[in-house]
Amino acid sequence: EAQVTQNPRYLITVTGKKLTVTCSQNMNHEYMSWYRQDPGLGLRQIYYSMNVEVTDKGDVPEGYKVSRKEKRNFPLILESPSPNQTSLYFCASTIAGSSGNEQFFGPGTRLTVL
């Protein structure tokens, strides 16, 4: 089954404790990205990757890091989480090329930073 998986699905942590949210896709997609969803703001892109070893900032990259060492994986790293990073996070992937291509989303990770 074609899918994007994320782990963990739920996480409660404390300020300053480093964490990683994993994302994996099995569709051989070149393009992967991370979004955060906040009430009244929709989804905003944090980081994206056009292919292995190619990453760039989205609209709200502050406080986040990413890496793309393998095509299927795109982890999101919070080196020192803060309460304003409490949010619902989605990983997405798509085939490189046309702007009309569907993006496939993971199930989401709900993060609470105390």
Next chain:
Amino acid sequence: GDSVTQMEGPVTLSEEAFLTINCTYTATGYPSLFWYVQYPGEGLQLLLKATKADDKGSNKGFEATYRKETTSFHLEKGSVQVSDSAVYFCALMTTDSWGKLQFGAGTQVVVTP
């Protein structure tokens, strides 16, 4: 910059009612337009899309037409069901920012029996 504006919710309807969710956009060039749906506790799924002016996207009884002259992509369904209760997001993607979806704030739809 690019932006999407959609009507605020929640929108509460009775089963079999007509649903319209307004969406307008601002973008340079000719964006592709999308409607994504988020069911409770799940990720987003593509509902329909249109990639050029006057295209009509349709799926599961939902329709939306790409109107370049009014920069709009309103979502409609003639007869909603309880199972249509979800959050609906209008989004665009431009060739300048390929891969990045610019989302509206989302509209929660609640359908009651």
